[in-house]
Amino acid sequence: MPQVTLTVNGKQHTVEVEGRTLLVELLREKLRLTGTHVGCDTSQCGACVVHVNGDSVKSCTTLAVMCDGAHVTTIEGLAAPDGTLHPMQEAFREYHALQCGFCTPGMVMSAVDLVRKNPQGLSEKEIREGLEGNLCRCTGYHNIVKAIAAAQEVMHGRRASVAAAAE
Amino acid sequence: MNLVTPFEGIGASVKRKEDLRFLSGRGQYTDDINRPGQAYAFILRSPHAHARIAGIETAKAAAMPGVLAVYTSADLAGIGGLPCGWQIHNKDGTPMAEPKHPVLAEGKVRHVGDPVAVVIAETRARARDAAEAVLVDYEVLPAVASMAAAQAPGAPLVHEGVAGNLCYDWHIGDAAQVEAAFAKAAHRVVFETTNNRLVPNAMEPRCAVGDYDTATGEHTLYTTSQNPHVIRLLMGAFVLNIPEAKLRVVAPDVGGGFGSKIYHYAEEAIVTWAAAKLGRPVKWTADRSESFVSDAHGRDHVTRAELALDAEGRFLALKVSTQANMGAYLSTFAPCVPTYLYATLLAGVYTTPAIYAEVKAVFTNTVPVDAYRGAGRPEATFLLERLVDVAAKRCGFDRVELRRKNFISPDAFPYQTPVALQYDSGNYHATLDAALATADWAGFEARRAEAKARGRLRGIGISTYLEACGIAPSAVVGSLGARAGLYEVGTIRVHPTGSVTVLTGAHSHGQGHETTFAQLVADKLGVPIANVEVVHGDTAKVPFGMGTYGSRSLAVGGSAMDKAMDKIIAKGKKIAAHLMEASVEDIEFDRGTFRVAGTDKAKSLTEISLAAYVPHNYPIEELEPGLEETAFYDPKNFTYPGGCHIAEVEIEPETGRVHLVNFTAVDDVGRVINPMIVEGQVQGGVAQGVGQALLEGCVYDADGQLLSGSMLDYTMPRADDLAPVSVATHTTLCTHNPLGVKGCGEVGAIGSPPAVINAVVDALRDWGVEHIEMPATPQKIWSIIHGKSC
């Protein structure tokens, strides 16, 4: 069986996998990081989004063996080690951008990548388009879009807190 | 006046208590649960819509590496079929046809996705590998994939013995009175429509883990359910014959339901049974494509309606004839959806004095259909609100004024409709006026002209709707065919030092109960919500419950908690009276403090709870120690939320794409506990309603193959399909529950589809279009524009 060594949320792991093992299966079943979810089988829903070497990817469409040597961040690794939430997590709570919570980890990870790569700032329309790879069935996206708009202000240092950005 | 600081009682937009675990990846959904020694089940499903099973060869699969067992229906001797929870009676008084719904197919498959065999192996992949080695000898039979095909003369029968594939032929209302009214009508408006079949697609696929303790003989089922006690009752009593005391059902964090996780499904019984049989925990998790053919679908009505109006536009009578698709088997609550959740809503917000509706439920070779967000009420609302627009157009009335003219007036409550329901409260004029103002209805023509200059066709549409929530009382629903009571249970456990645990039979799968219910406690008992824990979803912890669906949690479950809190206060007063040497009648309670009236003598709830658990100085002769109370609340009536939705759309004429550009919702959901959560519920409901109107539709081909069988083919609403939604509430209180609440979970999905389609039809007014069936896809719109303009 192939072996992969990868760093997940700052911790290195060496794991035996099958060739067909998906990254999401490695995370959920081998490392028991169950915050990353699987919501579809056609790479549509984005519940499985994690960061691989700084880019958001669908871990259900990535083989574990292809991640040898990679740095992976999952939702469990987004907050600071002392538990302080990332501004995106904070904004999702502040703006009620989650209901059942199932799409939330992937949605948050996608949103973080989207904002990081667009330091110029995103309009409401651009945020909506940037979420093409993430489905939410509960919220109607309205509050997710608001949360991301607020979080980008904090992530780019234009505001001190997501609550302040709300005003 | 409130002692909780900052204010976090009724009416406060408190941030949700549950969010931290979901945002940090520490939610615990069913598939996140892994039991020691767990094996995995894969369900082999029928690729055919209708076939006889001549034989199943499992030996090769059973011998494959890692395979623990392969089971077919032959192995399930003594196990019952999946029960139906509601019995409808035909017009002639005979009961509906209720064919067996086997856990695994018995001799025949009746829809694509019908479970045929289960393979259990050490890993998910190995189970699936082995399932491919199970050889099923199918003799393919002709299928009936639509209600039209199922009702054609000589049509193949889905169930032998169910003639004409007719499950029931039911009616409600006074046909003679309706005919008399039609005879003197100035206008008669006929309207026909199909309410499109939908796939619920909660983001979390269904999952079930069965576990069995050989030492105690206890079974545990972890499952993605909206109502674990109902599953325990149905599965224990009717399918597996396990006494309740030996069966624990846990529905942990559940990733959305929208109705689809109410029902008792075969996979729950399979993993529970197999875990005991194998002595190993067994997990099954649906792939999304599997969900498409195994989760109950929603809607799927074909209806012909006729409205009689007098010369001034007053509605005189309505008659409705509906066919409702049941799919291949009766799902748990399927029969009540097109009857008591649909036809009883046909008065809507209007004073139509005479209504007659008949409903035929039809079996087809498709996935079973059951309640999906709104359940029956969206179908009734779409019918009515399109019909009113069509009537306005044909008879030359203004569509807003026609509605207003026929509204039940605010002073007419309680209002008895001709189709059984009695509305307790509402103010449809107020919600209409507020919505018209917010949406700037009056300024629309200028926006339309501006859009035209940009090459876009702009339209505006309105829907004034009503729904019935919190289905009850038990005695009434029982007389209508429900095989269950529809009360709710709440326990308030005040701990010795004053923190509170709430046990509720309602189940939260996105609704934010852990916050809203804590707010009820904060408001009434004065306990900060940080000190209130809400426990739900576990039959071993919660005494009993009927679960969450039909926007019932707050109206029924919240009222049960309120009653339990009344009992806590009553007992607390007795303890306080003892401690302060006063008479019970003189004790007053207000948010956390027991006071002797007219004095400054007071005891906090914490002092009282401590005395109750450390009863050194305690009226032990008259009162038991402890401070925990349970209440069962059985409502006196449904609740009746209502309101007005206005949609504005723009169409790209070249491609037929419809863009939602504006949406206004003004809803009366009764008293609002947490405005932030209510707004979120409405936003989400509207998204599903817009999805039904513009994007979503289940398509079967004539052979019963599901063409829209994955998220590549079934259009799920995405962020860029939707637009900002303006949500406001206008409250009239429910008169018969202690909280005055009505329910907000479904209003968005009920009110919005006709508003959107009315807007699309309005956008195409130059083409003389009268109706467009849902979903109004680009191709459909293009065909209309193309067909008329060329």
Next chain:
Amino acid sequence: MYDFAYHKPATLADAVKLLAADPDAKAVSGGHTLIPALKLRLNKPSALVDLSGIAEMKGIRREGGALVIGALTRHAEVAESAEVKAAIPALAYLAAHIGDVQVRNRGTLGGSVSNNDPAADYPAAVLGLGATVHTSKRKIAADDFFLGMFTTALEPDEILVAISFPIPEKAGYAKMKNPASRYVMAGAFVSKGPMGVRVAINGAGPCVFRQSAMEAALAAQWSPEAVAGIKQDADGLNSDIHGSAEYRAHLVTVMAKRAVAAAG
């Protein structure tokens, strides 16, 4: 999915050797075309040969009048490349609109073009710009490369290494997406430059194709109006629940018009 062996060669030669030795092996880079098919068990390769470690298949460079893009270049890299934006903005635009962000972060040019999904974006640019496909064996003109649905001129042990896009004077791309999958339902890539006037249509038919009547019209007069009146024959076009052949034929004209307008 079915299990398979996994190889990650460091050189092109080793990759070719692995593919030549095993006719059931398949090449993979980003995996965003292959892995979904594997998950649905539509495909049962004995081994996957992961090309992502091969340095010679990477990079974006200007070579005379052409832009040469390595097969391993991810869509996001093409979309963000200053070189591509300057030379062929329509190509950067196309790459920026493939699938979703996560697809663009993993999917590669070579993977998309080798697979030749009728609903993919890149084949329209390759054909619409008259690009040349460089493989481990030879150079293939775009006009000779796309043979049919999911079929190209590539041989089983032949690997797409890079694509050379001639830099046009003008180019534009427009597409209508399938509402559910968001793949291309009908798209048009138009260009005017060293390879003449070219109109490539994707999504609408079983394979990307050139629309010669539109090319002639645009050669005569480069304007959206020039193609507005040209109807695409619906015969042979794809048809599904979201778009009939007739609807797609109509969209071809609309998208061509929009692509020309975008090209300026």
